[in-house]
Amino acid sequence: MLKIGLCGGMGAGKTIVGKLLDEFGIPCISSDELARVAVEKGNKCLEELTEYFGKKIIYPDGTLNRSVLAAIAFSSPENSEMLNKITHPYITELLNQRILTLETDSKAVFIDAPLLFESGLDREFDFNVAVVADTDIRVSRAIMRDGISAEQALARIGKQKSNEFLIENCDYYIENNVSLDKLREKVEMLLQKLGVI
Numbered sequence: 136m137l138k139i140g141l142c143g144g145m146g147a148g149k150t151i152v153g154k155l156l157d158e159f160g161i162p163c164i165s166s167d168e169l170a171r172v173a174v175e176k177g178n179k180c181l182e183e184l185t186e187y188f189g190k191k192i193i194y195p196d197g198t199l200n201r202s203v204l205a206a207i208a209f210s211s212p213e214n215s216e217m218l219n220k221i222t223h224p225y226i227t228e229l230l231n232q233r234i235l236t237l238e239t240d241s242k243a244v245f246i247d248a249p250l251l252f253e254s255g256l257d258r259e260f261d262f263n264v265a266v267v268a269d270t271d272i273r274v275s276r277a278i279m280r281d282g283i284s285a286e287q288a289l290a291r292i293g294k295q296k297s298n299e300f301l302i303e304n305c306d307y308y309i310e311n312n313v314s315l316d317k318l319r320e321k322v323e324m325l326l327q328k329l330g331v332i
Contacts, residue, residue, distance in 0.1 A: 137243040137331060138234065138259065140305075142251035143266030144295040145288065146273030146280070148311035148318070152266050153247050155322045159332055161241050164233055166226060166248040166256065173225040174199045180225040187217055219254050227259055243331040252296060252304065264325065265301035265308040272312055 141163065143149045153163035173180040176197045184204065185193055192204040208218040234244055245264070248256045257263050268276075270292060277288035302308045307328070309321050326332040 136234070136241065137261045137329065139243055139245045139329070140251050140257055140260040140263040141245045141247045141266065142249060142257075142263065142296075142301060142305070143268075143311075144273065144298070144301075145291050146276035147266045147268045148276075148309075149247055149249070149266050151315070151318065152309060152311070152322060153245065155319055156245050156326075158319075159323065159326055160239070161243055161245060161326065161331060162237055162239055163245040163247055164230065166230070166246055166250075166254070169226050169229045169233065170222060172229055173222055178225070180222055183221045184218070187221060188214075215253075219250075223255050226254070227256070230259070241331070243326075243329065252300075257304070262307065262329065263305040265298075265305040266311050267298040267301055267308055268311045 141149055141152065143152075153165075156163045172178075174184065175181065176199075181193075181199055184199070188204060188207050192200055192207065194200050204218075208214045230246060237244060246256070246260065248254065251257045251263060270289075273292055274285050274288040277283060277291070278285060281288075283291075307325055309318070309325060311318055311321075313321070323332070
């Protein structure tokens with residue numbers, strides 16, 4: 136079974152591509168969901184994060200205070216790197232376990248990984264696919280989906296990998312400036328090119 140990373144910035148359309156993959160019988164696993172499992176109370180990953188970042192990242196009930204961890208982790212490149220270094224092996228292990236338990240005869244599984252390159256997950260997959268869209272379209276989608284201002288959307292998009300970076304560093308890309316029907320056609324063509332449908 137091929138393992139294929141799926142990435143793209145805010146508002147590019149990864150979620151809808153994941154739903155379209157499902158229509159074609161191709162499972163799509165969320166790495167964000169796996170990351171949430173990795174840091175659940177009692178897990179070794181949470182212990183390691185606490186050792187490095189301190190007890191302030193833990194609520195009194197022993198669960199992770201995500202906002203405190205995020206504030207500390209993203210305060211410096213070193214802290215961001217350490218967050219990825221600690222969590223990556225646990226997320227990879229959970230991913231491999233999830234793939235083994237998939238009840239599918241699919242020839243591929245996609246892994247939706249927003250921080251594909253930042254986390255180092257790109258090296259775990261047979262192929263990587265980027266979903267890209269023009270900035271103005273991404274901003275409009277973010278405003279509608281998240282209820283944020285155009286300025287906030289642009290600021291967040293500005294901190295993410297550019298379309299150019301993703302296109303250059305991924306094996307394939309899907310341009311999502313089109314209707315849902317056209318996007319479905321593009322997803323189908325990619326799956327045919329990969330030989331998985």
